[in-house]
Amino acid sequence: MKTNSNLEKVLENGRFAVTAEIGPPKSADPEIIRRKARMLKGYIDAFNVTDGQTAVVRMASWAGCLIGKEEGLDPIVQMTCRDRNRIALQMDVLGVAALGINNILCLTGDHVSMGNHPSAKPVYDIDSVQFIKIVRDMRDEKKFQCGEEMDVEPRLYIGAVANPFTGSPPELEILKLEKKVNAGADFIQTQCVYNLEKFEQWMNLVRRRKLHERVYILAGVTPLKSYRMARYMKENVPGIDIPDHILEELKNTPKEEVKEKGIEICVKTIERLKEIEGVHGVHIMAIGWEEVVPILVKRAGLLPRPTL
Ligand SMILES: Cc1cc2nc3c(=O)[nH]c(=O)nc-3n(C[C@H](O)[C@H](O)[C@H](O)COP(=O)(O)OP(=O)(O)OC[C@H]3O[C@@H](n4cnc5c(N)ncnc54)[C@H](O)[C@@H]3O)c2cc1C
Numbered sequence: 001m002k003t004n005s006n007l008e009k010v011l012e013n014g015r016f017a018v019t020a021e022i023g024p025p026k027s028a029d030p031e032i033i034r035r036k037a038r039m040l041k042g043y044i045d046a047f048n049v050t051d052g053q054t055a056v057v058r059m060a061s062w063a064g065c066l067i068g069k070e071e072g073l074d075p076i077v078q079m080t081c082r083d084r085n086r087i088a089l090q091m092d093v094l095g096v097a098a099l100g101i102n103n104i105l106c107l108t109g110d111h112v113s114m115g116n117h118p119s120a121k122p123v124y125d126i127d128s129v130q131f132i133k134i135v136r137d138m139r140d141e142k143k144f145q146c147g148e149e150m151d152v153e154p155r156l157y158i159g160a161v162a163n164p165f166t167g168s169p170p171e172l173e174i175l176k177l178e179k180k181v182n183a184g185a186d187f188i189q190t191q192c193v194y195n196l197e198k199f200e201q202w203m204n205l206v207r208r209r210k211l212h213e214r215v216y217i218l219a220g221v222t223p224l225k226s227y228r229m230a231r232y233m234k235e236n237v238p239g240i241d242i243p244d245h246i247l248e249e250l251k252n253t254p255k256e257e258v259k260e261k262g263i264e265i266c267v268k269t270i271e272r273l274k275e276i277e278g279v280h281g282v283h284i285m286a287i288g289w290e291e292v293v294p295i296l297v298k299r300a301g302l303l304p305r306p307t308l
Helices: 006-012 030-040 061-070 086-098 128-141 170-183 196-208 227-236 244-251 255-274 290-299
Strands: 017-022 046-049 075-080 103-107 157-162 187-192 216-221 279-284
Touching: 006 017, 006 279, 017 030, 017 216, 017 290, 030 046, 030 061, 030 290, 046 061, 061 075, 061 086, 075 086, 086 128, 103 128, 128 157, 128 170, 157 170, 170 187, 170 196, 187 279, 196 216, 196 255, 216 255, 227 244, 244 255, 255 279, 255 290, 279 290
Parallel strands: 017 046, 017 279, 046 075, 075 103, 103 157, 157 187, 187 216, 216 279
Antiparallel strands: none
16 A cells, blocks of 8 residues: 555455545634534545635635544545645645645646636646656655655655546547556546546546556546536536536426435436446535535445445
């Protein structure tokens, strides 16, 4: 084992992994994270805390991770290159490892123009691929990016993201994924999957290049709460592909039953994902609806979670 990560143990033991995202608050209130973490305990193998997703200021990912860790969960810290140069990133990598966080998701990050401080200076000293390599070299070679050596290395299980639905040719997206794998990614969490057909095509390409044998792939899912949410995501969130039949299904469902319909669609999606060769787990991004995670995990037949 490369690290003490529970997620690594689950994946290395060939089990179908479950991770879930906890959205940090737009405040200094630790109870929001604590409450969500308690809700997820026993239903997931590790939890992510986003890092200023959509470039909106929220509680720092590492802080949310520590609060969730106090509740007995395995945290995945998310770190973007948008707000930090390589010096700050490496300092944070040492810091999170020293605090007992065992997993890191390395991202370029959403651009500042999307967020609530659009005139902020974007850093992008390096991108996600370079960042993955830096963390790998810190862990496996005990070396900083400048080549200097360190005494105690950060033992982090390294993740990256992939989006099978960007609209650019899937072959190009696969090349980008391969770069992340070559750089040292141990696991991948994807953008949320609604269009299973397209996702299967993407997985075909993944298998053709044998990437599923070199990296663990966790397919992202997000349950839809309402027709409005689905339409908003389809029309406004880049890289989200919600097929029209799902929109129709939600539109034709009575308002009081629509959340249940969203759960049903998500459970069916997870059941299909479980059957795809090379998919090693699911990553549930419930976006402010974390209480639904235990329901999804239970109904999709993913209990009990392994204790290794
Ligand atoms: C599971 C998941 C979790 C996510 N969590 C977060 C999060 O916590 N915080 C957050 O901000 N975003 C988050 N995102 C969004 C993610 O950052 C974007 O979707 C991104 O476009 C793809 O991932 P990446 O960051 O690894 O970028 P990459 O795959 O490295 O690159 C994506 C794009 O970033 C742009 N880019 C790269 N380098 C530069 C540069 N030097 N200057 C300007 N633009 C550049 C380019 O358009 C490039 O094509 C998440 C996405 C997923 C799927």
